[in-house]
Amino acid sequence: MILKILKKDLKVDFADKRGILLTFLLPIILITLFAFSFGGVGRKKSAPRPSTLLVIDKDSTKTSKDFIAKLDAMSTLRVVSLEEEAAIERIQKGRNTAAMVFGKGFEKAVQNDSRLPIEVKYDAAREIQAQMVLAVVRGRLMHNFGDLKALNKVNVRMTSVIKETSNKPNPGLVQAVAGTAVMMLLFSVAAIGGGILDEKESGTLKRLLTSPVKPMHILLGKMGAAMVVSVIQLTAMFIFAWLAFGLPIFMDTLSLVLLILCISFAVSSFGVFLVSTVKTRQQLNGMSTIIIILMSAIGGSMIPISMMPGFMQDIAGISVNYWGIQGFFDIFWRQLPLLEIVPKMLILLGIGLGMTLVSSYLFKRNIVSFE
Known part of the structure; x- marks a missing residue:
């Protein structure tokens, strides 16, 4: 009986080939990533960037x-x-x-x-x-x-x-709060996006599509909900950092609020993009974990940008984490005026808009399909 149960569970687990591939691919990607970051892989073969x-x-x-x-x-x-x-x-x-x-x-x-x-x-x-x-x-x-x-x-x-002053936090605190906040936000919206797959499996999504509701409306509704949760989560994390560690979140309230909104938009669009590229929960779990860890490591959430090799610093800009963290550094550490931070906000909005447009196409192809 035990063998039968074992065989049954293995058959179920390995039925989703893409999900299994992602499960084994994650440690390989992490080993490669950290080997380049800390192990000096390839440094003897090519000269470091000056x-x-x-x-x-x-x-x-x-x-x-x-x-x-x-x-x-x-x-x-x-x-x-x-x-x-x-x-x-x-x-x-x-x-x-x-x-x-x-x-x-x-x-x-x-x-x-x-x-x-x-x-x-x-x-x-x-x-x-x-x-x-x-x-x-x-x-x-x-x-x-x-x-x-x-x-x-x-x-x-x-x-x-x-210099660190009475109204300016230690840069290590800014790195810890900003890096962790954006990374955990990505995991949260990925989980929220998974609700679309649950609705597809339960038949709720099919019933919605038989009503006057358009697929794009469903996508934007889910994205809006993820954005609201993102704003609340980021706000709560910064309030905690203020209460627990004295992070001066009121030094430039307008810039902070606008940056939180831009990050929330980019991250929520990333969440619906992720769920639009997969067809099962197992695929979503594997795909989201790999992409979020990669984005977080490359973007500076796990490893400060200044400690990365040159080629990783060059590609850091593809990550939402990078622009969010640098924006928070501009506010709390560099104390730049709003006009100096706006370009980073516009990039976050551009990333969000681009992923939303791609998601609208993938959503119809991968999710709104019942064959």
């Missing part, structure tokens, strides 16, 4: 210019010379990680074998990435000025151009 280093040369001497040229000649760095004000603005807006300032007296310090007037201005939210760039520059300094007698003479002073 890091961009902003340079401010206040000394403007032959020695400083020659050294900056040697930095630019390194395969691991791409040097961009700017005025101090422009460089700081780019860091504050999240476009670059750090700028190296060669202060006045650099040439004299080299000649006199004294402490070098060098400062790194960086974004504290991306300190790890700034430290990695600094390590490369420090190594170049030691190699180029090997006659310096003490290591502390090539020490570099680091100054964050965006």
